[in-house]
Structure formats: structure tokens, C-alpha cells
Amino acid sequence: MIEYRSIGKTFADGTEAVGDFSLVLPSRTTTVFVGSSGCGKTTLLRMVNRMVDPSRGQVLIDDVDIATRNRVELRRSIGYVMQNAGLLPHRKVIDNVATVLRLNGVGKKEARDRSYAVLETVGLDTSLATKYPSQLSGGQQQRVGVARGLVSDPNILLMDEPFGAVDPIVREELQTELLRLQRDLDKTIVFVTHDIDEAFLLGDQVVILKKGGEVAQVGSPADILAAPADDFVRSFVGIDKGSRTLHVEERDGVRVVVDGTGKATGVLESS
Amino acid sequence: MSVVNDTVDWFADSSHWSGDDGVPHRLVQHLGYTSLTVLIAAAIAIPIGLWIGHTGRLRGLAVVSSGALRALPTLGVLTYASLFTGIGIKAAIFTLVLLAIPPLLAGAYAGLESVDRQTIDAARAVGMTEWQILTKVEVPLALPLIIGGVRSATLQVVATATVAAYVPGPGGLGRYLIDGLALSDYPRVVAGSVVVIVLALALDGMFVLLQRLALRNRPAAVRTTA
Ligand SMILES: Nc1ncnc2c1ncn2[C@@H]1O[C@H](COP(=O)(O)OP(=O)(O)OP(=O)(O)O)[C@@H](O)[C@H]1O
Ligand SMILES: [Mg+2]
Numbered sequence: 264m265i266e267y268r269s270i271g272k273t274f275a276d277g278t279e280a281v282g283d284f285s286l287v288l289p290s291r292t293t294t295v296f297v298g299s300s301g302c303g304k305t306t307l308l309r310m311v312n313r314m315v316d317p318s319r320g321q322v323l324i325d326d327v328d329i330a331t332r333n334r335v336e337l338r339r340s341i342g343y344v345m346q347n348a349g350l351l352p353h354r355k356v357i358d359n360v361a362t363v364l365r366l367n368g369v370g371k372k373e374a375r376d377r378s379y380a381v382l383e384t385v386g387l388d389t390s391l392a393t394k395y396p397s398q399l400s401g402g403q404q405q406r407v408g409v410a411r412g413l414v415s416d417p418n419i420l421l422m423d424e425p426f427g428a429v430d431p432i433v434r435e436e437l438q439t440e441l442l443r444l445q446r447d448l449d450k451t452i453v454f455v456t457h458d459i460d461e462a463f464l465l466g467d468q469v470v471i472l473k474k475g476g477e478v479a480q481v482g483s484p485a486d487i488l489a490a491p492a493d494d495f496v497r498s499f500v501g502i503d504k505g506s507r508t509l510h511v512e513e514r515d516g517v518r519v520v521v522d523g524t525g526k527a528t529g530v531l532e533s534s
Numbered sequence: 535m536s537v538v539n540d541t542v543d544w545f546a547d548s549s550h551w552s553g554d555d556g557v558p559h560r561l562v563q564h565l566g567y568t569s570l571t572v573l574i575a576a577a578i579a580i581p582i583g584l585w586i587g588h589t590g591r592l593r594g595l596a597v598v599s600s601g602a603l604r605a606l607p608t609l610g611v612l613t614y615a616s617l618f619t620g621i622g623i624k625a626a627i628f629t630l631v632l633l634a635i636p637p638l639l640a641g642a643y644a645g646l647e648s649v650d651r652q653t654i655d656a657a658r659a660v661g662m663t664e665w666q667i668l669t670k671v672e673v674p675l676a677l678p679l680i681i682g683g684v685r686s687a688t689l690q691v692v693a694t695a696t697v698a699a700y701v702p703g704p705g706g707l708g709r710y711l712i713d714g715l716a717l718s719d720y721p722r723v724v725a726g727s728v729v730v731i732v733l734a735l736a737l738d739g740m741f742v743l744l745q746r747l748a749l750r751n752r753p754a755a756v757r758t759t760a
């Protein structure tokens with residue numbers, strides 16, 4: 264369990280990225296932070312592995328204040344997929360992935376084998392393993408980033424817009440893969456995105472954020488859709504645009520589902 | 535043209551290629567001064583430069599003091615140092631070390647500053663210690679610029695190590711210049727300069743190879759040039 268207790272963050276230059284934020288993230292579930300650019304998602308995420316230290320309040324993992332834990336050991340125990348992939352340019356793809364294992368004291372051979380396996384899991388051709396990051400496309404680099412986050416099989420996985428640079432088809436593949444992994448592995452995932460559809464797809468708990476890390480609403484996707492807290496949430500999840508309000512129309516005895524804009528989106532089957 | 539011909543004759547004279555005052559012996563002495571100086575200066579300047587580059591602290595001080603060191607007149611320092619160490623080889627090495635420090639320092643901290651902040655952030659995020667970040671990420675990526683610093687320090691010291699002949703001691707290639715001037719033996723002066731120049735060019739070539747070697751196996755996009 265991860266818990267934010269009255270967290271605040273003011274950066275050295277005076278920017279208040281997070282005002283006052285409290286939340287519990289239950290173990291073995293996926294929590295998604297969603298909000299527009301600059302609202303403090305990355306800042307909140309990086310507090311979990313102490314890449315950012317809060318100015319006020321505490322972050323607890325399993326009831327232990329992480330400020331009391333050694334930062335290097337804490338980081339090694341948490342998987343982190345960075346917003347910009349963040350690969351080491353002077354190391355080959357395979358070594359970038361294996362680095363995490365080597366830091367955790369895994370032997371060379373085993374680290375390589377496990378890294379190859381996880382590259383396959385994220386759908387990267389193993390022929391890319393011996394290339395350097397700069398020789399890969401942005402999407403491929405992001406997948407390497409995902410592989411590096413997964414490779415040490417951490418209990419906690421932090422993912423910062425991990426599918427931002429891949430095309431919609433690959434993104435859907437990776438999302439499906441992540442859902443499958445989550446079913447099998449039961450990790451505590453903290454996922455950041457600015458895409459509400461991705462948030463609803465992946466999140467058990469979705470946190471809609473406003474500027475300064477202010478919580479607009481927390482809940483399951485169904486809860487949020489059923490009872491949006493305010494106009495901000497209504498417009499953010501797209502209820503106002505009509506794409507989320509569906510109704511059924513009869514056409515030649517078939518029940519067609521139509522959204523608020525009049526666009527047909529599917530057919531209702533009787534169960 | 536006579537100086538050129540006389541210089542060619544000087545090189546052709548086999549007596550100038552053997553014995554204590556022969557070219558090979560003087561060359562070895564000169565290389566000895568140079569490497570001793572660069573080693574001492576590197577042992578002082580590179581750790582300081584890496585610390586400044588890694589922490590970002592005292593950078594201003596390093597820039598100012600490097601500038602001041604560069605501005606020092608070599609012969610003035612040699613004279614001043616001789617007041618403390620006595621007139622001798624120690625004073626010469628001390629002077630040369632001061633000369634070699636600024637380029638070494640600059641190569642080290644500028645090299646580290648050239649490393650992308652996001653790369654360092656990523657290394658920290660996967661759980662590298664600060665020492666691992668320095669040795670496994672920053673120094674490898676900064677290596678071309680660090681070697682660049684050693685290269686310019688070495689070239690400056692090779693050229694300036696001729697001052698070692700002003701003080702009693704082995705002397706090095708500077709002997710040809712100082713003795714030649716004292717005796718108005720100009721072919722000897724020119725020959726001495728030519729040997730210094732050839733040595734400098736050879737060392738420069740060696741460093742070019744070293745810098746290439748530091749970048750071997752890396753794709754072009756990763757290479758930073760010195
Ligand atoms: N190191 C820093 N120093 C100063 N200000 C910062 C720093 N990091 C972030 N900020 C500021 O804090 C605010 C929140 O930044 P953060 O990176 O958390 O946003 P985000 O929600 O992740 O945005 P995006 O979707 O664009 O990635 C922004 O206004 C940003 O400019
Ligand atoms: Mg962000």
C-alpha cells in the first residue's frame with residue numbers, strides 16, 4: 264500500500280507543483296493519475312521513489328515513511344518507466360535493461376537471459392537488443408523503458424506516460440499486455456497519463472487532477488462516469504461532448520447504441 | 535636559405551644522434567618532464583574537475599582561477615618558484631604543473647557538464663549511487679572531452695618544457711635552444727625547435743587516436759567531439 268499524507272511540493276524556484284495531496288493506493292491495484300500538462304502528475308509519481316522529496320507531508324509504503332529509507336535501495340526495489348524513456352546512450356539496449364538487475368546483484372548471465380525474455384514480453388525484436396538507444400525509434404525506446412521497469416519483477420511499478428510515443432495500434436497492444444501482466448503478477452502500479460480513455464481502461468482507481476495536484480475526483484471509472492463530481496470532471500471525461508452518454512435506438516428490431524452526438528457506436532445484445 | 539641547409543647538416547651529423555647531448559637522449563628527458571608534469575597535474579586537476587562537474591559547485595571559482603593560472607608568465611613563475619625550492623628541476627616542474635592544470639580542469643568539468651541531465655536523472659532513478667553515476671555514466675560519456683583536456687595540457691607542456699633548460703638539471707630539448715642561443719649556434723636552435731614541433735605533432739596524433747578509441751563501438755549520434 265502506498266499512501267500520500269498531506270503532501271506538498273514547492274520547487275527551489277518557487278513553483279508550487281503540488282499544494283496539498285492525500286491519497287491511499289491499495290496494493291495489487293492500478294492507480295492512474297490523469298490530468299492536463301503541468302498539473303503535477305510526474306512530481307507526485309517521483310515522490311514514490313524519492314526522486315522528488317516532498318516539501319510538506321509524508322509518503323508511506325506499507326506504513327513506513329519512505330523518508331526513513333535509503334534512497335538508492337528504495338529506487339532499486341521499484342520499477343520506474345520514465346516519461347522520456349531515459350535510456351543510457353552509451354549502453355546497448357540489452358545492457359540498459361540488464362543494468363537494473365546488475366545493480367540488484369544478479370549475475371551477468373542471468374541478467375542477460377532475463378533481459379532478453381522481458382524484451383520479448385514487450386514485443387521488441389531481439390535483433391534490436393545489441394543496438395544503441397539512438398538507433399531506435401521513439402516508440403521502440405519507450406518499449407525498452409517499459410522492459411527496464413519490468414525486468415526486476417518489482418512489487419511497485421511507476422509508469423509515466425509509457426505509451427506516449429507509440430502509434431495507436433501498438434499502444435493498444437501494450438495496454439492489453441499491461442492488463443494481462445497485471446492479472447498475472449498483481450503489482451501495485453502507479454500510472455500517469457493525460458489520456459482519459461487510457462486511464463479508464465487501465466485504472467482500478469482513477470485520480471483526476473487539476474493544476475497544483477488538486478484532486479478533482481477519485482474513484483473507479485464506473486463511479487466517476489456515474490457521478491462526476493463537478494463540471495471540470497464532466498468536461499474532462501467528455502460527458503459534455505456527448506461521447507460518453509449512450510442510448511439505445513431500435514433499427515429493424517436490432518438495438519443500436521448511439522452516443523450523445525448521434526454517432527452509432529455498437530449493437531446491444533440481449534444477455 | 536643557409537639556415538635551412540645548416541639545419542639539415544646539423545641533423546645529418548651523426549654525433550648529434552648519440553651521447554648525452556644527442557637527440558634521442560634529450561628527447562627522452564623532454565618526454566620525462568612532460569609526462570611527470572601531466573601526471574602530477576592530472577592527479578590534482580581531474581578529481582577536482584570531476585567533483586565540480588558532478589556537483590555543479592564552485593564552478594565559478596574554477597573558471598576564475600583557471601583564467602588567472604593561464605595568465606601567469608611562465609618565466610616569472612619559474613623565478614618565483616626558485617625562491618622557495620631553490621633553482622632546480624623542482625621549480626621547473628612546479629611551473630609546468632601550474633600551466634597544465636587549467637586545460638585539465640576545464641576538460642573534466644566541461645566534459646561532465648556536457649552529459650545530458652536526463653541521462654543522469656535516469657541513472658539515478660534506476661538506483662545507481664552517486665559514485666556509480668560518476669564512474670559508469672558521466673566519465674564514460676565525458677571521456678572524449680576529458681582526453682581533450684589531457685591533449686591540450688600535454689601539448690602546452692611539451693612546448694613550454696624547454697624552460698627546464700634554464701635551471702640546472704637534465705635539461706631536455708630546451709638545452710639546444712638555450713645553449714644554441716648562448717653560442718650563437720643558430721642551426722642548433724632551429725634543430726631543437728624542429729624536434730619539439732615534431733614531438734608535439736606526434737603526441738597530438740596519439741591523442742587523436744586515443745579519442746577515437748574512447749568512442750569506438752558507439753553510434754555516430756552518441757559521439758560528442760572535443
Ligand atoms: N525541477 C523542477 N523545478 C521547478 N519546477 C518544476 C520542476 N519539475 C516540475 N516543475 C513544475 O511543476 C509543475 C508540475 O510539473 P510535472 O512535471 O509534475 O507536471 P506533469 O503533470 O507531469 O506534466 P506533463 O503532463 O507535461 O508531463 C509544472 O508547473 C512544472 O513546471
Ligand atoms: Mg509529466
